Amino acid sequence: MEIPFEYISKTTWSKLINHIAITDDSPPYLFLDKDIIKEKVAVIGKNIKNSKVFYAVKANPDIEVLRFLNELGMGFEIASEGELRILASLGVDASRIITSNPVKTFKFLHEAVAYGIKYYAFDSKAEVDKMSKHAHNSNLYIRLSVSNEGSEWPLSKKFGVEIENALELLIYAKEKGLNPVGITFHVGSQCNNVYNWNAAIDKAMELFEMAKDKYINLNILNIGGGYPIRYLKKVVDIEAIEKKVNNVIWQKFPEDIxxxxxxxxxxxxxxxVFVSTVVGKAKREDQNWLYIDVGVFNGLMESVGGIKYKYIVGSRNEPKKWTIAGPSCDSFDVIDRDVELPEPEIGNIILILSAGAYTISYASEFNGFSIPKTVLI
Ligand SMILES: Cc1ncc(COP(=O)(O)O)c(C=O)c1O
Structure with missing residues (x-):
């Protein structure tokens, strides 16, 4: 079998094959390579001056993943009391946690304040009122609405305000005794369009100047997430994005930001890598269907929003086009269509690459199928 090493590193491949050979774990499970996580941590933020990195826990909140990131000195961005409780169980200090959820539940806010978290996002008057009542000593950054064009998982509709509204909200927060300290935005997840960061930073700069004219001196620019990974298509690498972002920031913002x-x-x-099993095959009209034991509900939810994964099977048969579906009885549970793969046998393993983020964190036990366990090696 030819291994597509442009999609998976050689070391991950050999670790994975070794694990499959010796383990008692039965599929489906999510295999995670610590070395790749470590490499990413070593790269992210390195090309942006004066930066601090906060891992967005929602991508994968597995306790062993968080323990490992904690050992590597990573900060954390959280949105809920559930995420906070895992970090608390690991003893992560509040100074290394921020929250960028612009609309917080009361339960979360109470626990976050009690834990000592100081940095919060907001983008509405109602949130300022809530924060002034329940989190009055907080530092707030305003979520700006920015273009998400070119990102495969846009996030622009639900949150964010335009500049004029943002300015009013910063002023209102100050009047309410809170501490407006900065600006945040999100260019969209899996963003392969470097221009989005440029445009967003320009917009943030405009707001920064307007706030200064109103005697609100901001000192934090939170550029959110969005760095892309390799699914099927090649993507811009993180270093290249950061070098461009760094240039744009420091052409415009003062040194102490x-x-x-x-x-x-x-x-x-x-x-x-999801290690999954082929559990069924069928020919329906002119389509070849392949059923596997990880589906939309127990791990591959993002496939519904257009994320396309790379699959590997061990077969040497002629490639055919497949519709790939999960194990549940729901017709929504179709992961991908027109995927070219050599025909596997029932019971064969099928590997799904680049599956470490937004998979297990979305998974449910719908229809009684269990959530695959995570193996971090
Ligand atoms: C506020 C916030 N920050 C960071 C992230 C992480 O984004 P990404 O996984 O694209 O890096 C998200 C993702 O939804 C988010 O909502």
Missing amino acids: EIFIEPGRAVVGDAG
């Missing part, structure tokens, strides 16, 4: 980065997908995505 601190940069926050909140990557999720880029930290864990490439490190993960």
Whole structure:
């Protein structure tokens, strides 16, 4: 079998094959290569001056992943009390945790404040009122709405405000006794369009100047997440993105600005491989169907939003086009179509690459299929 090493590193491949050979774990499970995570941590933030990196826990909140990232000195971005409780169980200090969820539940806010978290996003008057009542000593950064064009998983509709509104909200937050300290945005997840960061930084600069005119001196620029990983298509590498972002930031912002980065997908995505089993095959009209034991509900939810994975099977048969579906009885549970693969046998392993992010974190036990366990090696 020819291994597509442009999609998986040689070391991950040999670790994975060794694991499959010796383990008692039965598929499906998510294999995660620590070395890839470590490589990513070593790269992210290195080309942006004055930056701090906060891993977006939602990408993969597995406790062993978080323990490992904690040991590597990573900060964390969280959105819920569930994420906070895992970090608390690992003893992560509040000074290394921020929250960029612009609309927080009361439960989360109470626990976050009690834990000592100081940095929060907001983008509405209602949130300022909530924060002034329940989190009055907090530092706030405003979420700007920015273009998500060219990102495969856009995030622009739900959150973010335009500049004028952002300025009013910064002023309102100050009047309410809170501490407006910065600006944040998100260019969209799996963003392969470097121009999005440029445009967003320009917009943030405009707001920064307007705030200064109103005697609000901001000192944090949080550039969110969005760094892409290799699924099927080649993507711009993190170093190249960061060098461009760094240039744009420091042409415009003053020296004392601190940069926050909140990557999720880029930290864990490439490190993960789903080890799954072919559980059925069928010919329906002119389509070849392949049924596997990880589906939309128990790990591959992002496939519904257009994320396309690379699959590997051990067969040497002639390639055919397949519709790949998960194990549940729901017709929504179709992962991909027109995937060219040599025909596997029932019971064969099928590997799904770049599956470390937004897979297990979305998974449910719908229809009684268990959530695959995570193996970090
Ligand atoms: C506020 C915030 N920060 C960071 C991230 C992480 O983004 P990514 O996984 O694209 O790096 C997300 C993802 O949804 C987010 O909502």
